[in-house]
Amino acid sequence: MDPIVIVGGDAAGMSAASKFKRERPERDVVVFEKGEYVSYAACGMPYYVKGDVESLDDLLTVSPEEFVEERGVDLRLHHEVVDVDPEAREVTVEGPDGRFTQPYDQVLIATGAHAVVPPFEGMDLEGVFTMHSLPEAEAVRDYLTAEAPEAVAVVGGGYVGIEMAEAFAAHEVEVHLFEMLPHVLAPFGETVAEAVEDHLREQGIHLHLDTAVERFVGDTRVTGVDVGDEVSDVDLALVGVGVAPNTELAEAAGVELGETGAIATDAYGRTSRAKVFAAGDCAEARHVVTGDPDHVPLALTANRAGRAIGQTMAGEETPVGDIAGTAVVKAFDLTAARTGVIDEDRAREAGFDPVSVTITAASRAHYYPGAEELTITLLGDRDSERVLGAAMVGREGVAKRIDTVAVALHEGATAHDLSYYDLAYAPPYSPVWDSVLTAAKVLDGKLG
Structure with missing residues (x-):
């Protein structure tokens, strides 16, 4: 055979x-x-460039x-x-x-x-990179080491852009991040995006939001990013606008x-x-x-x-399984995560009548040292009361909690169902009422 x-x-x-x-x-x-x-672990490439x-x-x-x-x-x-x-x-x-x-x-x-390569003039200049393979990651790190750039441009505010901004900042260079949309991490929703943007600025990242790059400037090597009315001087550019x-x-x-x-x-x-x-x-x-x-x-x-x-x-038919689009991103000291459908317009297009709630709660028991704020947006359907998706941002505990909602999506759980999940509790890890349970209770009340 x-x-x-x-x-x-x-x-x-x-x-x-x-x-x-x-x-x-x-x-x-x-x-x-x-x-x-x-x-190979392509998701680890930003951390290779960073040096972790x-x-x-x-x-x-x-x-x-x-x-x-x-x-x-x-x-x-x-x-x-x-x-x-x-x-x-x-x-x-x-x-x-x-x-x-x-x-x-x-x-x-x-x-x-x-990697999507936009039709920018200057994409072929030395010092302009995309990063979707191990050789490309190696080339970026080698260039950082050999050329010691003073300023770097990151074009694109998605997963790769955010992670690479952190990676470049670890090399103590000035980082400019350009995003043509009003916010970074657009699929995560405005609440998460704004929290991440504030944190990026605190870390010294220069954000250029709602700003479309027109071309890269330079003779043989990149020396700047032209956005039409302004040119930012850079010595390296990383284009990460999607795949x-x-x-x-x-x-x-x-x-x-x-x-x-x-x-x-x-x-x-x-x-x-x-x-x-x-x-x-x-x-x-x-x-x-x-x-x-x-x-x-x-x-x-x-x-x-x-x-x-x-x-x-091999002969045993096995479904590949459904997806929820569950994702988590590290942005310096913040973690952003999403799962399911969190955009209300998309929910309506899919035939739902969306209802959303946003809460801010503590990541640990209020009396336990080190508690951080955690913000959760939870989306549900008014007719079925089913949970449709969630987005979260905070300094700790985010990755664990987004997985809880992902499980609820795969089960087709209602907000009421989710509010009764028997989640683990200990003061160093969560309040008695975990923030996911609290968000589900608030959504259940709004749907009822």
């Missing part, structure tokens, strides 16, 4: 390969990866040698799949020794996503894309073409609140879907 073929060797691809080999050790799995790294992570090797979850020698995966680095033919059930590969075809029994497209799914290979194979622009899949990761699966940052998943396809490129989503597809390919 022809082998299982996997295109892409990061989270989704290697999770699928590993799971399939555990279930069917007698079968062959071939993974084609065009780069030199597999199974010493070596790029520390970001490798499983080495290529382990996949080959211990897991029995036929892993081929520096091999790029340039065509998938669902009719012939074969892929065309370009490798160090030339072009060849590889037949397959089933194929998983796990081509990931790429887009890598769908070209799938499109050429006749695989249908969804409304989000990512690859459309069913509950098991199957695409519109027989024996062709897709997972990870290139693929859609179903949102647990709206029930609609969504594209939220996060690490757990990719790992979980890959593992499920590996099991399905």
Whole structure:
């Protein structure tokens, strides 16, 4: 029988390969990866640039040698799949020794996503970077070390922008953050965004909100950022305005894309073409609140879907699971988190009648030293009284609490249900009535 073929060797691809080999050790799995790294922690790259992570090797979850020698995966680095033919059930590969075809029994497209490169003049200047791979992270850190810039521009106020602002600040350089929207972290809501912005300013970050970058200035090396009426002098620029799914290979194979622009899949990761699966940052998943396809490129989503597809390919159909878009971001001493639907307009578009509440509570018992303020926005549906989503910001305890709401979303819990969750209590960790329970009580009262 022809082998299982996997295109892409990061989270989704290697999770699928590993799971399939555990279930069917007698079968062959071939993974084609065009780069030199597999199974690496891309989310750790800002902390490598900052210096919290010493070596790029520390970001490798499983080495290529382990996949080959211990897991029995036929892993081929520096091999790029340039065509998938669902009719012939074969892929065309370009490798160090030339072009060849590889037949397959089933194929998983796990081509990931790429950093969006805006059409700015000067993107090709020395000192202008994007960061969506380990070599790019290494290049940024090397440039910091070799060139010792005095001022850095970060373009984009999302996850990468916030984390990289902190990373650059650790090198004692002046940091300018440019965001074309009125607030950073737009998907987290205005309350969270404003708290983060205030904290960034306290840390010395120069915020340029509602400000669109027009071009980078310089002859061969970047020397400034032009926003139309002002030029800020910088010696390095990091562009982090989002990612887009890598769908070209799938499109050429006749695989249908969804409304989000990512690859459309069913509950098991199957695409519109027989024996062709897709997972990870290139693929859609179903949102647990709206029930609609969504594209939220996060690490757990990719790992979980890959593992499920590996099991399905091995003969036991396993759903890839719904997503809630649960995310958490460190911004210096603050933590911001979100899950589900927190934008009221989006909730209305999905057919809900949204009601929201915002509370501020203590992270610990009031008498226990070190208590910090924690702000929570909770959104619910007036008709069903179901919890739709939450956003939180504070100095401690945020990551734990957002997960509580994520569980409620997956259960379809009402605000009343959530207010009765039996959560852990001890003075160093929370008040008797945890802030999530308090927010749920307030929302329940407003819905009733």
